[in-house]
Amino acid sequence: xxxxxxxxxxxxxxxxxxxxxxxxxxxxxxxxxxxxxxxxxxxxxxxxxxxxxxxxxxxxxxxxxxxxxxxxxxxxxxxxxxxxxxxxxxxxxxxxxxxxxxxxxxxxxxxxxxxxxxxxxxxxxxxxxxxxxxxxxxxxxxxxxxxxxxxxxxxxxxxxxxxxxxxxxxxxxxxxxxxxxxxxxxxxxxxxxxxxxxxxxxxxxxxxxxxxxxxxxxxxxxxxxxxxxxxxxxxxxxxxxxxxxxxxxxxxxxxxxxxxxxxxxxxx
Amino acid sequence: xxxxxxxxxxxxxxxxxxxxxxxxxxxxxxxxxxxxxxxxxxxxxxxxxxxxxxxxxxxxxxxxxxxxxxxxxxxxxxxxxxxxxxxxxxxxxxxxxxxxxxxxxxxxxxxxxxxxxxxxxxxxxxxxxxxxxxxxxxxxxxxxxxxxxxxxxxxxxxxxxxxxxxxxxxxxxxxxxxxxxxxxxxxxxxxxxxxxxxxxxxxxxxxxxxxxxxxxxxxxxxxxxxxxxxxxxxxxxxxxxxxxxxxxxxxxxxxxxxxxxxxxxxxxxxxxxxxxxx
Numbered sequence: 001x002x003x004x005x006x007x008x009x010x011x012x013x014x015x016x017x018x019x020x021x022x023x024x025x026x027x028x029x030x031x032x033x034x035x036x037x038x039x040x041x042x043x044x045x046x047x048x049x050x051x052x053x054x055x056x057x058x059x060x061x062x063x064x065x066x067x068x069x070x071x072x073x074x075x076x077x078x079x080x081x082x083x084x085x086x087x088x089x090x091x092x093x094x095x096x097x098x099x100x101x102x103x104x105x106x107x108x109x110x111x112x113x114x115x116x117x118x119x120x121x122x123x124x125x126x127x128x129x130x131x132x133x134x135x136x137x138x139x140x141x142x143x144x145x146x147x148x149x150x151x152x153x154x155x156x157x158x159x160x161x162x163x164x165x166x167x168x169x170x171x172x173x174x175x176x177x178x179x180x181x182x183x184x185x186x187x188x189x190x191x192x193x194x195x196x197x198x199x200x201x202x203x204x205x206x207x208x209x210x211x212x213x214x215x216x217x218x219x220x221x222x223x224x225x226x227x228x229x230x231x232x233x234x235x236x237x238x239x240x241x242x243x244x245x246x247x248x249x250x251x252x253x254x255x256x257x258x259x260x261x262x263x264x265x266x267x268x
Numbered sequence: 269x270x271x272x273x274x275x276x277x278x279x280x281x282x283x284x285x286x287x288x289x290x291x292x293x294x295x296x297x298x299x300x301x302x303x304x305x306x307x308x309x310x311x312x313x314x315x316x317x318x319x320x321x322x323x324x325x326x327x328x329x330x331x332x333x334x335x336x337x338x339x340x341x342x343x344x345x346x347x348x349x350x351x352x353x354x355x356x357x358x359x360x361x362x363x364x365x366x367x368x369x370x371x372x373x374x375x376x377x378x379x380x381x382x383x384x385x386x387x388x389x390x391x392x393x394x395x396x397x398x399x400x401x402x403x404x405x406x407x408x409x410x411x412x413x414x415x416x417x418x419x420x421x422x423x424x425x426x427x428x429x430x431x432x433x434x435x436x437x438x439x440x441x442x443x444x445x446x447x448x449x450x451x452x453x454x455x456x457x458x459x460x461x462x463x464x465x466x467x468x469x470x471x472x473x474x475x476x477x478x479x480x481x482x483x484x485x486x487x488x489x490x491x492x493x494x495x496x497x498x499x500x501x502x503x504x505x506x507x508x509x510x511x512x513x514x515x516x517x518x519x520x521x522x523x524x525x526x527x528x529x530x531x532x533x534x535x536x537x538x539x540x541x542x543x544x545x546x
Binding site: 083084087 | 437443445446447455456460538542543
């Protein structure tokens with residue numbers, strides 16, 4: 001219904017999405033009339049301060065939350081519930097199932113939702129685990145891994161599937177700064193190599209510009225679209241450059257113009 | 269650690285250190301030491317009191333136990349009890365798992381289960397025995413009814429609590445892969461709640477033993493040979509206190525073996541290995 005003619009067909013599309021939570025005090029609107037779309041290989045980042053409903057939008061795309069109104073479509077099909085065509089990487093380290101080894105964790109979604117043979121599943125999992133540098137802990141249990149390794153395993157588990165879109169909900173937020181930078185780089189490498197379509201949620205402006213090819217900025221209470229930006233030309237080479245600084249500041253101003261008193265913004 | 273500073277001196281001290289480390293780190297040795305200490309206290313206390321008809325010594329009890337095992341078929345009586353116990357245990361664990369799994373799916377079943385647990389969990393199983401005897405007669409059926417009652421509610425409570433405390437992220441991961449219904453319960457909830465489930469099984473095991481022995485004491489013969497409770501009851505009537513103690517010791521020994529060997533092995537290959545329990 002929007003007049004814009006999309007150049008490329010959308011892999012996923014969120015159309016005038018409104019999300020509401022029922023609380024004892026009444027209905028709270030978390031997200032109000034948000035629309036965006038991403039084509040094959042695009043990495044769309046939802047960026048906003050806490051309370052802007054970015055995680056709720058991701059949960060709705062994953063199928064865990066039912067929209068109050070509006071539609072979510074993945075490859076043209078309306079999202080009706082959770083499914084393995086949209087694999088989620090969470091922020092929490094306990095997303096790896098502790099009773100399975102790293103290898104079994106990565107094989108798990110394929111075993112549940114693909115028709116590949118056991119041998120093929122094993123091969124694919126090994127290849128992807130090598131890519132994320134976990135070949136030495138294939139048969140270790142998650143509790144023996146560091147936080148960064150756990151997130152790498154979770155990312156491998158998402159990428160091993162042929163999911164239409166990967167959904168990442170602040171996957172690096174609980175990591176130390178050094179590991180975070182490293183994993184951001186690794187994720188970008190993998191994205192260039194495999195060309196997956198990504199919906200990524202973060203509150204860090206720099207991470208958003210780095211990871212995303214598109215930014216979608218949201219304002220809080222309830223989450224509303226501020227604007228969309230194209231950041232596909234920014235890569236790791238721009239880290240610390242004036243260009244990136246300028247864009248960061250611009251994004252920051254866009255996000256926080258109304259709340260001039262707020263200094264409690266998280267810079268990373 | 270301070271022994272490191274000793275450094276050089278003879279192989280002897282190093283071997284001694286190693287032995288000491290082994291004694292202090294090996295769970296089995298530690299347990300045996302504790303048991304030996306308790307036996308010693310028992311022996312001393314009984315000798316001091318010197319009233320063998322009321323309180324036989326540890327050695328007299330062990331002698332009576334040996335005699336009962338060799339001449340009075342105590343092992344067979346124990347097996348008779350254990351067999352009934354296992355039947356009741358397995359039936360109630362399976363029933364409870366099904367019930368709790370349904371409670372995950374349906375809010376109504378959950379409410380029902382919670383109500384039933386709070387109604388029946390405080391009710392001593394033995395209090396049901398007169399009713400069970402009235403309904404099912406003097407036999408294994410009544411015993412099973414009482415056993416199931418004793419095991420089911422505490423186990424269901426532990427399992428339900430375990431299911432409820434499965435981390436939200438792991439639930440979402442399961443749903444993300446399209447798991448639903450029984451496969452969601454089997455592949456996500458049960459393994460994720462295994463520490464609580466094992467805890468419930470241990471509690472339930474203890475409850476089952478207590479109930480069975482108590483029921484047999486009231487009942488008398490429950491099968492052709494009579495169980496362990498019956499053995500204790502019979503010997504009390506004849507004032508063979510050492511044999512009564514031997515029967516009680518048998519209950520304790522079986523309990524220790526199940527707890528210390530079976531459950532420990534299960535925990536070692538599951539929850540401890542997975543880092544879900546220390």
